[in-house]
Structure formats: structure tokens, C-alpha cells
Amino acid sequence: xxxxLWPYFLRQALxxxxxxxxxxxxxxxxxxxxxxxxxxxxxxxxxxxxxxxEWGHSLTMSVYLQDGISEAERxxxxxxxxxxxxxEIKRFVSKEKALTEFRSALGSQAGLLxxxxxxxxxxxxxxxxxxxxxxxxxxxxxxxxxxxxxxxEEVQYSEEWLHRFESLMKMIRxxxxxxxxxxxxxxxxxxxxxxxxxxxxxxxxxxxxKLVGATDWFVKIPFMLEGMIQGIxxxxxxxxxxxxxxxxxxxxxxxxxxxAVFDFVFIPNEYALSILLLSVALGLVGSFIAVGRFFKx
Amino acid sequence: MIQLFHLYKNxxxxxxxxxxxxxxxxxxxxxxxxxxxxGKTTLLRLIFGAERPTSGHILINGINLNRISRLKLDLLRxxxxxxxxxxxxxxxxxxxxxxxxxxxxxxxxxSLIRKKTRQxxxxxxxxxxEDAYPLELSGGEQxxxxxxxxxxxxxxxxxxxxxxxxxxxxLTKDIMVLFKSIHMKGATVVIATHSRELLEDxxxxxxxxxxxxxxxxx
Numbered sequence: 078x079x080x081x082l083w084p085y086f087l088r089q090a091l092x093x094x095x096x097x098x099x100x101x102x103x104x105x106x107x108x109x110x111x112x113x114x115x116x117x118x119x120x121x122x123x124x125x126x127x128x129x130x131e132w133g134h135s136l137t138m139s140v141y142l143q144d145g146i147s148e149a150e151r152x153x154x155x156x157x158x159x160x161x162x163x164x165e166i167k168r169f170v171s172k173e174k175a176l177t178e179f180r181s182a183l184g185s186q187a188g189l190l191x192x193x194x195x196x197x198x199x200x201x202x203x204x205x206x207x208x209x210x211x212x213x214x215x216x217x218x219x220x221x222x223x224x225x226x227x228x229x230e231e232v233q234y235s236e237e238w239l240h241r242f243e244s245l246m247k248m249i250r251x252x253x254x255x256x257x258x259x260x261x262x263x264x265x266x267x268x269x270x271x272x273x274x275x276x277x278x279x280x281x282x283x284x285x286x287k288l289v290g291a292t293d294w295f296v297k298i299p300f301m302l303e304g305m306i307q308g309i310x311x312x313x314x315x316x317x318x319x320x321x322x323x324x325x326x327x328x329x330x331x332x333x334x335x336x337a338v339f340d341f342v343f344i345p346n347e348y349a350l351s352i353l354l355l356s357v358a359l360g361l362v363g364s365f366i367a368v369g370r371f372f373k374x
Numbered sequence: 375m376i377q378l379f380h381l382y383k384n385x386x387x388x389x390x391x392x393x394x395x396x397x398x399x400x401x402x403x404x405x406x407x408x409x410x411x412x413g414k415t416t417l418l419r420l421i422f423g424a425e426r427p428t429s430g431h432i433l434i435n436g437i438n439l440n441r442i443s444r445l446k447l448d449l450l451r452x453x454x455x456x457x458x459x460x461x462x463x464x465x466x467x468x469x470x471x472x473x474x475x476x477x478x479x480x481x482x483x484x485s486l487i488r489k490k491t492r493q494x495x496x497x498x499x500x501x502x503x504e505d506a507y508p509l510e511l512s513g514g515e516q517x518x519x520x521x522x523x524x525x526x527x528x529x530x531x532x533x534x535x536x537x538x539x540x541x542x543x544x545l546t547k548d549i550m551v552l553f554k555s556i557h558m559k560g561a562t563v564v565i566a567t568h569s570r571e572l573l574e575d576x577x578x579x580x581x582x583x584x585x586x587x588x589x590x591x592x
Contacts, residue, residue: 096466
């Protein structure tokens with residue numbers, strides 16, 4: 078296509094949008110809402126991922142000791158823990174302390190413990206693994222090593238909970254993928270219909286253009302530009318709204334909900350760019366399908 | 375220039391054209407005449423490639439329209455001017471824009487489009503109405519805009535379907551002078567008309583159609 082035709086195509090596309098304003102505003106609004114749903118989902122996913130990552134890094138571990146071990150053995154276990162990368166002993170919980178804490182945790186039911194012939198609770202070290210640079214802490218390996226140390230009864234960490242959460246994240250990602258796919262199809266359908274309506278409103282003009290020797294592409298390109306413009310506008314609008322909502326929530330609501338302990342981050346630039354590109358691509362593909370169908374007739 | 379071989383065109387059970395064989399030489403001026411429903415419009419639309427024949431062949435400058443690609447047909451149409459009986463003007467575009475449309479599709483420079491559109495409007499005497507919209511014009515004026523659009527691209531072939539149907543005798547004469555001047559420039563002109571006055575006043579080749587058949591040539 079000749080370069081000098083592009084200003085004509087752009088004029089035509091903008092003219093189409095202006096003369097079918099209502100159809101375009103409705104299409105645009107629906108596209109923005111769809112992209113916003115998708116964007117919000119991405120925003121939540123990104124933050125959930127970050128939070129889980131954070132919890133994963135500051136892992137806590139309980140190292141339970143055998144009853145009746147000597148002080149030397151206990152010190153030996155403590156120095157073994159300290160030698161582990163990023164490990165820090167948060168506190169030592171003696172058998173007596175464990176029972177006291179358990180008693181207070183039971184509250185009004187604490188009387189149940191009165192009948193016990195001896196204290197069944199083991200002493201333990203509470204260990205935390207701090208976040209840091211370099212290789213990730215392999216908790217499974219540490220657990221195995223610790224359990225081999227003389228005087229260690231059992232090692233427990235939030236493994237089960239973490240695994241459950243990771244499965245949940247996998248599920249959320251899958252749901253996101255399905256919702257994203259459905260929304261993409263919806264957006265495609267919206268663009269197709271918007272362009273189809275503008276094509277029908279210009280049916281007479283297209284017929285005349287063809288009669289005076291316009292090629293198919295000469296007629297198609299303005300409609301495809303129209304779809305692309307709709308894609309750009311809805312992508313930009315959705316991102317602006319999403320960012321505004323993010324700013325509002327991150328400064329106001331997080332404190333209100335007492336969740337300020339977590340960093341609430343916006344979607345990375347690559348994701349934002351992907352939403353925009355996806356929106357433009359959907360606009361282009363939707364209009365391409367719409368004009369293709371029209372010319373087949 | 376235009377050759378038709380055993381051309382048939384049916385619309386359902388109705389036969390619009392029945393075994394038409396015709397040869398129009400380059401630079402010829404031909405009238406196709408006949409009563410309403412004789413097949414004049416269908417014949418012109420087939421030559422223009424706006425309709426496909428049921429059977430038979432149409433050759434324009436040696437190119438068989440049955441075997442031409444969609445793109446080549448589009449490009450061929452740029453060399454053929456067509457004045458439609460119902461004008462086919464766009465009501466939302468001005469007179470100038472309607473005429474310029476025929477050049478815009480070719481990707482000409484805007485300055486050239488402006489120049490040639492004005493020339494064409496001057497030729498049909500409507501340059502002062504270039505900013506008017508078709509619905510603001512009389513039937514005759516709309517007819518002349520349709521002619522201006524057909525001639526603006528200096529066509530090799532000019533096809534006109536009842537081009538004087540909406541004009542008074544004076545304007546009819548003016549328009550015929552215009553067609554003859556385009557013909558003098560080298561264009562092949564084919565005019566479909568049922569106007570007896572038009573045929574009586576001319577020395578050009580006349581083809582008579584009735585019920586889809588050619589039954590006379592003069």
C-alpha cells in the first residue's frame with residue numbers, strides 16, 4: 078500500500094469512529110471492563126505470589142529435643158543450627174515453658190492438663206531462616222540433617238501449609254488463565270461486532286468504492302485501523318484505571334485493613350505492556366475477522 | 375476493445391441476456407438501445423465486471439473477465455468509467471468528495487486529485503457547487519456529478535446507463551457534447567438509452583436489444 082494513502086486510511090478510521098460514536102463508546106466500555114477484570118486478576122496474582130514468596134523466605138522451623146538430654150548435647154544442637162545458612166535461633170522453649178504456653182492456649186480447658194502424670198511436651202528450638210541473597214534454603218535437606226543430630230527428636234516446619242498454598246496458587250493461575258482466555262474471546266467478539274456495525278453503516282460507500290476500482294485492502298485497512306485504535310484506547314484506559322485503583326488502595330485501604338505489613342505492588346511494566354499489546358492485537362484480529370467475513374459475502 | 379462471445383445471463387428462471395455476440399472497437403462510440411427490461415443495464419454491468427455471466431466470455435482489451443483475479447478486476451475498473459442510472463452518489467460526502475473518490479482509490483497525490491476533480495467539475499459546469507451535498511442538488515445536477523466522477527480518471531472506456539434520463543433537452547445536448555469530447559480524446563464510449571431523440575440525432579453505431587437478444591445493428 079502506498080505511503081501517501083495512510084493519512085487517508087487514518088482519516089477514514091477516525092471518521093468511522095466519530096460517525097458511529099455510540100457503538101464505539103459501548104464497545105470501548107465493555108472492552109475496558111474486560112481488560113480491567115483481567116488486569117485486576119493479574120494484580121492480585123502478582124501480589125499473592127510476592128507474599129507467598131516472602132513467607133517462604135522467612136520460614137520458621139521447630140526442632141524438638143529428646144527428653145533428658147544433657148546441656149552439652151543441647152549446646153551441640155544449638156551450634157549445629159547456628160552453622161546452617163541464614164538460620165537464627167529465635168528462642169529456646171523448655172519443657173516447662175511449652176507446658177505453660179499450652180496451658181494458656183487452652184484457656185478455660187487448661188484443667189484437662191492437671192491430670193497428667195508428667196509433662197509430655199518436648200523442649201524445642203524455634204528457628205527462623207532469614208531472606209537473603211544467593212541459593213534458596215532447602216528446608217527438606219535441613220530437616221533430614223537435623224534429625225540425624227544426637228538428641229533431636231523431630232523437626233517440623235510449615236511445609237504442609239506452604240504446599241497447600243502453592244497448590245492454591247497453581248489453581249488461581251489456572252483459573253486466571255481460563256478467565257483470561259474467556260475474556261479475550263469476549264473482547265474479540267465485541268470488536269468484531271463493533272466493526273461489523275460500522276461496516277454495515279458504510280455498506281453503500283464500500284459498494285461505490287469497489288465500483289470505482291478500490292482494492293479489497295483499500296477498503297479493509299481503515300476498518301482494521303479502527304479496531305486497532307479501539308484496542309489502543311481500551312488498553313490505555315484500562316491500565317490508567319487499574320493504576321489509579323492501585324494507588325488508591327495502596328495508600329488508603331491497606332492501612333485501614335491493617336495489612337500494611339505487606340508491600341502492595343503494581344503489575345510489572347512487562348505485564349502492563351502485555352495488556353496493551355494484547356488489547357491492540359485483539360482489536361486488530363477482531364476487525365480483521367469482521368472485514369474478512371464481509372468480503373466473503 | 376470490448377468483445378462478447380455467446381453471452382448468457384440468467385436471474386433465476388428469467389433470461390436477461392440470450393446469446394449476445396458483440397465487438398466494440400477501440401475508440402468507437404456505441405449506443406445500446408431497447409425498451410425497459412431489454413437487458414441494457416445487465417449488458418453494461420457485465421462489461422464492467424459488476425455481474426458474472428451465466429455462460430459465455432467477455433474480453434476487455436484482450437483480458438477475459440471470467441479468468442481475472444479480484445485484484446486485477448479492481449485495477450481494470452480504474453480504466454473504466456461508469457455512469458450509473460441511479461447515480462450512486464454518497465449523500466454524506468460533498469460533490470467534490472464524491473468526484474474525488476474515483477481518484478483517491480488509485481492513491482494519486484492529493485494535489486493532483488484536487489486539480490483533476492476541479493477540472494472535471496468545471497467540464498460539467500458544477501464547480502460552484504463543489505461543497506454542496508448530493509441531496510441539495512436537482513436530479514440533473516446529480517446526474518452530472520455522476521458523469522464527472524466517471525470521467526475524472528480519464529477512462530479508456532466510458533459506460534453510461536441512461537445518462538440523460540433525468541435531463542431536459544438542453545442539458546441532454548450539453549451532456550452529449552461532453553461525451554463526444556471524451557470520445558474525441560480517444561475513449562471508447564458505450565451508452566445505454568431508451569431515448570429515441572438521442573438516437574435520431576446521432577450518427578454513431580446503434581445496437582438494438584429486445585428481451586435479452588440483439589436484433590439489430592446500425
